[in-house]
Amino acid sequence: MRWAKLGHSIIIGSRDAERAKAKAVELRHAAHAIPIVGHTNAEAAALGEVVVVALPAAGLANTLPDAREACRGKVVVSTVVPLTFGGPRLFTPPAAGSSAEEVQALLPEARVVAAFHHIAAHELAEAEHPIECDLLMCGADTGAKDTVGQLARSMGLRVVDVGPLSNSGPLEGITAVLATVNRRYKLKNSGIKITGL
Template identity: 40%
Template sequence: MQNEALATIAVLGGTGKEGGGLALRWAHKGHKVIIGSRTAERAQEAADAMNATLGGSSVVGAANPDAAAQADIIVLAVPYAAQQSTVKDVADALAGKILIDVTVPLVPPKVSRVQLPDGGSAVEAVQKMLGDGVRVVSAFQNISAHHLTKLDEEIECDVLVCADDSDAAEQVVALAQEIGLRAWNAGPLCNSVVAEGLTSVLIALNRRYKVPGSGIRITGV
C-alpha cells in the first residue's frame, strides 16, 4: 500500500453527489482520482467537470472494473440497490486492497425510516461476500453531499469509521482528516449499523427542521 499522499483512489459511483463530493475533495488535495461508473463515457464526463472546477487534470474516468483495477483504494458510493451487483462486477480487482463502503440501506420512498437489511449492516454483508482478502471499511455515511462540494466550507459533521482491520480503519481516518473532516475509529465493522441507521435519522431531521445537511459530533474524546 502506498503512502496516502500518493494514493490512487477510485470512486465507484463518483458521478453521484456523495461520491462526486468525496472525489472532488481528494483530488483537490492532490490525489489521483478515478471516477468509476457503469460506462466509461459517463465517468469521463464527470471527471472533466471536476477538472474544470479544480483547474487541473488529475481526475480521470473509467468503467467501474477498470477504475477499481487501477486504484490502491476503492470507494463504493452507489445507491443501496446497486451495492452488491457493483461489488460483484469489480470483485476480481479488489484483492489485497481497501474498499471503503459508503452505502446506506435507504429504501424509497420511506428514506427517513431506518430499514437495515435483516436487522444487520449492509457494509458487513459486503465483507462477508468478499472474504478476508479485501479489507472493507465503513465510512462517510453521515456526511451530506451538500457540504462536500463546497471546498472552502468547514463541515460540521464527524465521520465514524468501522472496520475489522484496524490498520485499514486508521488509513481511512487519515484520508477523512485530510479533506477537513473529524474522523474516529469506531470499532469493528458490525458497528457500521449505527452509522448506516443514523443517515435516515439525519434525513428526518433535515425534513423536520428544514435544513440541507444535519450531521453528528462526538464529544468528550
C-alpha cells in the same frame, strides 16, 4: 474534489465509462485541471489504491462481483446507506445486517471500512469551507482504518473509530435519523459530533 485538490489521483467509476469520463471532465474544469479521470466501475476498482463504494444499496449485488479480484487486499470504504424513500420504513438494512457487511460479503478479500455516511454530498462538494461533522468509521482491519483516518483528517475531519464492522448497522442507521431531522427542521446538512472525547 477535496482529495484531488490535495494531490491524490481520482478515478471515477460508472456502469458507463463514457458517463464517468464526462463527469471527470466536468470536475476537472470546475477544479482547475486536478487529476480526475473516468472508467468503468471494474476498471476504476483495478486502478485505485483505495476504493470508495458510493452506490445505492440496491446496486451492490450487481456491481461488486465484477470488482472482487481487483479489490483483493485493498482498503474499500463503504459510504452506502440502505434507505428506502416513500415506504413505511426509511432505514431498510439488508440480511447481512448492514450495507457495509454486504460489501464485505461480496468482496471477501477486501479490507472494508464503513465511513462517510453522515456527511452530505453537497458538504463534500463545497470544497472551500470546513465540514463541521465528525467522521465516524468502523471496520475489522486496523491498518485500513488508519488509511481512511488519514484521508478523512486530510480534509479537516475529526475521526472517531467506533470499533468493528458489526457496528456499521448502527452507523448507517444514524443517517436515517439525520435525514428525518433535515426534513423536520427544513435543513440540508444536520450532522453528528461525539461529545466527551
